[in-house]
Amino acid sequence: MGKKRILSGMRPTGKLHIGHYTGALENWIKYQGEYENFHLIADYHVLTTNLDTSEIYDNTIEMVIDWLAAGLNPGESPIFRQSQVKEHTELYLIFAMLITAARLERNPTVKDQVRDLKIENITYGHLGYPVLQAADILLYKGNAVPVGEDQVPHVEITREIARRFNNQYGKIFPEPEPLLSKFARLPGLDGNAKMSKSLNNTILLSDAPDEVNKKLRKAVTDPQKIRRNDPGRPEVCLVFTYHQKFNPTEVPEIEKGCRSGALGCVDCKLKCAAKINEFLAPFIEKRNYYESHIDEVKDILADGEKRAKEEARKTMSEVHKAMNLG
Numbered sequence: 048m049g050k051k052r053i054l055s056g057m058r059p060t061g062k063l064h065i066g067h068y069t070g071a072l073e074n075w076i077k078y079q080g081e082y083e084n085f086h087l088i089a090d091y092h093v094l095t096t097n098l099d100t101s102e103i104y105d106n107t108i109e110m111v112i113d114w115l116a117a118g119l120n121p122g123e124s125p126i127f128r129q130s131q132v133k134e135h136t137e138l139y140l141i142f143a144m145l146i147t148a149a150r151l152e153r154n155p156t157v158k159d160q161v162r163d164l165k166i167e168n169i170t171y172g173h174l175g176y177p178v179l180q181a182a183d184i185l186l187y188k189g190n191a192v193p194v195g196e197d198q199v200p201h202v203e204i205t206r207e208i209a210r211r212f213n214n215q216y217g218k219i220f221p222e223p224e225p226l227l228s229k230f231a232r233l234p235g236l237d238g239n240a241k242m243s244k245s246l247n248n249t250i251l252l253s254d255a256p257d258e259v260n261k262k263l264r265k266a267v268t269d270p271q272k273i274r275r276n277d278p279g280r281p282e283v284c285l286v287f288t289y290h291q292k293f294n295p296t297e298v299p300e301i302e303k304g305c306r307s308g309a310l311g312c313v314d315c316k317l318k319c320a321a322k323i324n325e326f327l328a329p330f331i332e333k334r335n336y337y338e339s340h341i342d343e344v345k346d347i348l349a350d351g352e353k354r355a356k357e358e359a360r361k362t363m364s365e366v367h368k369a370m371n372l373g
């Protein structure tokens with residue numbers, strides 16, 4: 048038997064933040080080799096929250112640079128745009144018949160987005176975006192999907208669609224599982240439970256050290272810790288969560304200092320910024336390389352798209368055959 052497959056994707060909305068890394072990208076890199084990976088640039092998905100496509104290409108290139116700088120290996124795993132493989136939209140149309148509107152309206156991730164982005168009237172396409180995601184995953188017969196916590200309900204919808212298709216037309220698709228990391232929902236600098244570009248509470252993977260220092264200085268901490276010596280509650284502090292991820296060895300000491308009041312927020316944030324900068328340094332160096340070798344990045348995309356198309360065509364011909372549409 049061949050290796051199991053991973054389908055992983057992100058929307059090209061610009062440079063990535065450390066939440067994208069801890070929630071998804073870090074796992075993508077970890078599972079390279081063990082699984083066969085397909086890395087999707089979900090450009091059609093951007094339309095759910097932004098109809099202005101004037102920057103979509105530049106954002107795509109920025110994101111691919113982030114992926115490469117973080118350590119994705121395009122020789123092994125194709126990197127490709129959803130919009131360039133037309134089978135995604137074809138399978139999406141078929142899958143749209145296999146799920147009810149009521150089921151999509153119950154999706155908690157879309158409910159969160161509607162609240163956070165203050166959407167008054169959701170579009171048909173936005174409501175149906177988990178269906179396109181199901182097509183993204185199943186077109187490559189993905190067995191596993193490494194995602195952040197917000198995406199788990201979508202993987203569940205994908206499983207339901209796969210089951211429904213298989214019962215109706217014959218078994219073609221696997222029922223994929225989500226692969227969650229330990230930091231599957233990294234909080235934002237403003238204390239929101241999710242770091243998110245649209246909430247403007249991010250540390251970017253490409254942020255220079257003084258930018259990281261500045262952002263952390265302004266980060267929200269325990270509101271009950273007002274003066275330096277007040278005892279704090281690490282469990283409600285996002286800076287403590289960042290320490291757990293980027294500075295694990297000092298965590299017991301920081302926890303003790305915070306609780307007793309011996310460690311003030313200013314010093315705690317300085318320590319945290321230093322560790323995040325240490326983590327980002329090699330990444331930024333690799334990023335600089337790709338920024339000055341954009342042609343290499345474009346070649347990687349062209350090659351990935353060729354390989355993805357081959358796979359997509361194979362699956363769609365099975366689908367057409369199973370449905371008597373051949």
Ligand code: ATP
Nearest residue numbers: 057058066067070071194195231232233242243244
């Ligand atoms: P943003 O809201 O910042 O634009 P997004 O959620 O739109 O980001 P997606 O392309 O939807 O970005 O997500 C890419 C992947 O990153 C998904 O697997 C998602 O779960 C994960 N992710 C995004 N933000 C976080 C976070 N704060 N913590 C953990 N994982 C995250």
Ligand code: MG
Nearest residue numbers: 058197198243
């Ligand atoms: Mg999202």
